[in-house]
Amino acid sequence: MGKTSKDYLSEVLRVNLTDTEYEWLTTAVEKILDSRSKKELYITYSLSTSKIQDRPITDFGEKDFAWKTYLELQEASTLEISRIYLLIAALQSDDNFLQPVQQLIQVADKTELETFLKYLILLPNAEHFKFVAVEALRTNIANVFNAISQNNPYPSKFFETEEWNQMYLKAAFMQQNLKKIPEIDTMANKELARIISDYAHERWAASRSVDPLFWRPVSNFLDESLLKDIERLFQSEDKREQKAATLVCYNSESEKAKKLLNQYDTYFQAVENGDLNWKNIE
Template identity: 45%
Template sequence: MTEKLDFIGGILKENGDGDNWSWLEQQLAALSADPDTRKLYMTYTLIGRKFSASAVNWEAVKPTDPDAFLPGYLLMHRPGMRELARIYLLVGVLESNEAFYSDKVAKIIELADTSELVAFLRFLPVLPGCEAFSFAAVEALRTNIATVFDAIALDNPYPACHFNEQQWNQMYLKAAFMQRNLGRITDISHRANASLARIISDYAHERWAASRDVDPMFWQPVGQFLNEDLLGDMERLLQSENPAKQRAGYLSCLASDNPQAKKLIAGHPLAKTYEKEPFTWTTLNS
């Protein structure tokens, strides 16, 4: 048993019914020893009957390596027993024989109901060979169901690691359009790009023309790409009466190599505030 399975299995054993845990362990052992499509689908279905959606006592979970990705990710999202049992099964079969089971797991994802799909999307990063399931992540960008969209877009490293530029930009703009918490998108600065900066400016101008507000967090990716048009946007933010918008403009200019951006903030009142007590995008609305 790998460290990943050992960690998940230990939580299931401590929090669930002993007989059901033994059954799941036996099913995974059989599926690993003798790959079987029908048995995989049957086991997945029976987990829904044998494991309830009850909460796990995550406060009692003590990872041996607190800095490891899996423990931290599970502790952040806190799946229930049924979700965790399904994660255990899918991780186990993919670790045992990814070549055989990958397309079978993909089929399970395609047929999932909404609650199952939310779990799949949220825990894609822990699945071996997770890049094979990008179709589900990209398809989730088209939904207007907030729980489904949030599962892939928020607090999830999968898009930053596996989306191409177009997919990433689509997700970011959709998150803003759906008024999601942009601060929960992972690795925004790392995935910033010139096309997205232009899209952000265009979208903001559409909102302003319609007398609609723009979330100050929306501007986080633009700092590295401040051209003449975007500098005008920064000037507008810096002159705003809204403190969060001023800070967004200041941080964007601070991240820029454009001398004109530095001039915009050189004499701004926020310069002294930042020098005394630096603020970040994380504390933008504080």
């Protein structure tokens, strides 16, 4: 049997915590599992802040763990991973810990909530915690919203289409970095393309700009209205908008989009050569 998330995180913590910190954590976890007590879970979770110094993790251990790159990308810290390890251990040991963990998340402060959201994907039966991910879409606190929307595989795996669309639109509305939202091409859909067009028209009517990256999901859904939007981008004085229009049409199967691409071909060769893509549109 291969190593579980709990096994891997235990190894990571072993080399990044002090001996005293690691001994306290593992002893506390054993006590929770032996007693099956949610009270012990809450006490240990609460005490972790004073027992474990929060430091950046510098050694992520073996290379073959599925989530190693993800933890590095999230710049995981010792306190964050200690808390997630604690929750994973409890959840794996007994289904009766599910409700206490859900309650713990519901009363979390802002910093704790960020941690939960960033690492929800690691929890056993992660779909049971979707409520907190969806609730995070309603916040205007950028750090909390970005914890679920940026560099996070959870939404594309567990969100319904409407929820994912809401997240994408909210990211644009909050002017967050759309490059950091994973699986945009996979999650693209006709309704989202319509929403993007409607939102752009609202912004233009108010003489406001639209992030050129916002148009990425529309390539496969170019109706007459959207084609007019894309032509407007081609005719813009903003080179980033011209590049976005080129990428939209290049990735489309629409014959009318190909005609636009032939008409406005300034950046066609750059895309064709692989020198221009959605990651380097700046």
